[in-house]
Amino acid sequence: MKKIIFVFSALSICILALFQISKYSFISSYTSIEFIIALVAVIFLFIGLYLNRKNKNVKKLQSEEIDWKTVKKLGISNREYEVLVEISKGYSNKEIGEHLFVSESTIKTHVSNLLVKLEAKRRTEALRRAKELHIIVG
Template sequence: MSGDISIEIIIAIIAITFFFIGAYLKAKTTKKEVDNPNQVDYKKIEELGISKREYEVLVQISKGLSNQEIAEILFVSESTVKTHVSNLLIKLNAKRRTQALQIAKELQILAY
């Protein structure tokens, strides 16, 4: 009977050890995320001349929405969205929407 109890104590100690290791690693990972928040550079947005509405369109593009879906969300016509997308491509010096998103992330004007 004493052999069974010592095995149970050893297993409990191992379990508690792994619990604390897991809690420590979780706290360390969470701290890194807080120390390095994904901040949007609003000055860069202003420097590029991106309007508030164009930025709203850019955010919706980052969510993978089509022009029609963006138009419905922002309560504008699809041609208005196309105009905003065209302006964004010019201002970000991009040829495609995906390239515009990549540039926006590199410039830190879009949270990801």
């Protein structure tokens, strides 16, 4: 919202400035008015492009951001979340154990807890749930 206010203020200033320029050019010559209008058109075209580019980036980030609030709400611990990420990378329990330097048994415990917390029967279902809840990246 702050961004919008700032942008509108900037635009207002720009318009006023252009009015001042137009007054001078009005007196000076005929062709320069056309030039000013073309300039205004181009400038505001690029302003429009710039504004929407900002918007796009924000939206893209939103869809790829992780909803940590949901992670906490589900009671998923740090270690459990690490395991979840490893699962999403397609690793087996054994491989995950090697990556995190713990035994396969430990991973199995974490996975079991994750399945309960994500209300899933299988790790693939857990993956889908996690994606729906935006707690892992697509």
